[in-house]
Amino acid sequence: MTSSTTSEAPTVADIRAAATRLAGVATRTPLLESPLLNERLGGRLLVKAEPLQRTGSFKFRGAYNRIALIPQAARSRGVVAVSSGNHAQGVAAAAALLGAPATVVMPADAPAIKLANTRALGASVVTYDRHLDDRDAIASEFAERTGASFVHPFDDRWVIAGQGTVGLEIAAQAAELGVRPDAVLVCCGGGGLVSGTALALSEAAPGVPVWCVEPEAFDDTRRSLAANTRLSNPAAARSICDALLSPCPGAITFALNRRLLAGGLTVSDDEVLAAMRTAFESLKLVVEPGGAVAIAAALSGKLPISGRTVIAVASGGNVDPDLFRRALES
């Protein structure tokens, strides 16, 4: 890729700088809760509502922070990204705001809403076959040919720093509520959101355990944490969580997660559908499958919540109507 891809780990100072950069551009999303749901759970569940973020997921944070740091001359040659859809929209929206042409390599079977919105936000979309093509090679060839900067979906210092602003906000919002969380649950694909959030919390709310949550068939980070080395998912793995289908942990994200996380949890597709329905009923929030795994871990008792206060990050809400209707049937 290009020389502007940064391969060092971010610092908490990087996250604070990202928060300053994002002020007035990204949304400080609310922590939602339902007293009735809390009563049913016998504990307190606070949901960080990133579906209400610009572009409908947290990905805008990292993309904007990353593209804002590309020098103007390079920025005008454009940016290129690979994404199943949320990073695509984040890059498209950030690039448009920052005056960079954007090209995104997306799987042909990405949710229609993600493909349509990425185009509507002004990006050029190149599709590939999720199970046959090498998306990185497509993006790499494009970057070399055009001089565009590659914006990695997770394994990048400035992308992780941007996602980490979720952690700073969680710490501040918990303090405003007078709450000290017993645990924070964050979804995990490549690990950018959970590593950035855990890094921010390590300083802003030290001692609060942060868990990553993955789909059962894509539990690479959970297994990698247990084995203390990066392991991959089987190529045949499938899940409805289209946002979390990364093949293996990132190098930077895993180095952070190994140091910072309490461990990894997994949830089934059925538990994800049930969590989407609960978010609909109790929080009035639209959550996509990959965005619902952290809530699912709390609701299904994978992490005990009785008598405790747990914060779950709902990472996005870009879900097609047909799949959402299926969740409402569950």
Next chain:
Amino acid sequence: MTSSTTSEAPTVADIRAAATRLAGVATRTPLLESPLLNERLGGRLLVKAEPLQRTGSFKFRGAYNRIALIPQAARSRGVVAVSSGNHAQGVAAAAALLGAPATVVMPADAPAIKLANTRALGASVVTYDRHLDDRDAIASEFAERTGASFVHPFDDRWVIAGQGTVGLEIAAQAAELGVRPDAVLVCCGGGGLVSGTALALSEAAPGVPVWCVEPEAFDDTRRSLAANTRLSNPAAARSICDALLSPCPGAITFALNRRLLAGGLTVSDDEVLAAMRTAFESLKLVVEPGGAVAIAAALSGKLPISGRTVIAVASGGNVDPDLFRRALES
């Protein structure tokens, strides 16, 4: 009813006092927007997201403010209300927080989620036939027999003052965004929310036109404003907007609305379903039919939005999954 029902019009000072009473109990709901949707509309639509309010609708505001003002001795004899479901939940939640037993008279065909939540919040529910029984007589008899205080769903000084806190928040949030709205759209059943909101805005953002929005078949306030006298809806009128099926404007609410509103708009059930789907896709917000009429008025061009900034109040999100799935098919 009981002597504690208050029949004077509220003042802006009443609304400010309600805001103080509600601080830390009610949610300061966010103003949501979608840059992509704005681009499509050629204007700026800001949605006040009351589905994210405690109990899933604005009704908690007025109910809490009203019940908090019942003297302790009377409060222990309980409260009684009639409601299609959102006021029911607001009263149930507020009464529980304030230590008053609550009884709610609800139509037997109210959405299941509203019946279930009202009971879960600790209220006793008495059901009636929406087209045959006299719900006011049932509540009145109960109040006289038990000494419970009647909490009117809209035509009450302290209820209107509580709902008016929506207007104070809109003014403050618009100022925080550096925006002066060209219009504010608010749904209208009995008129409590729109009259309180308009009253608050008359002082907090003077000169901003406030419009009420009703279902086509329940346009009593629009017609009453035009005729300058209170008119009723035909008994045979039907709409999917279960929260907005009041027979005629309230006395207090209409006196305020006649003085304060720019006029009345109406929307069809199909426009409401389309607005629910747009809120799902673009805002990630679950909105019930009655809660979506103001958004529907903006989306359908009933109030021109091109080149303007319009604030629409989404008043609630308590909708059964089956009806929501129907909206996603539209």
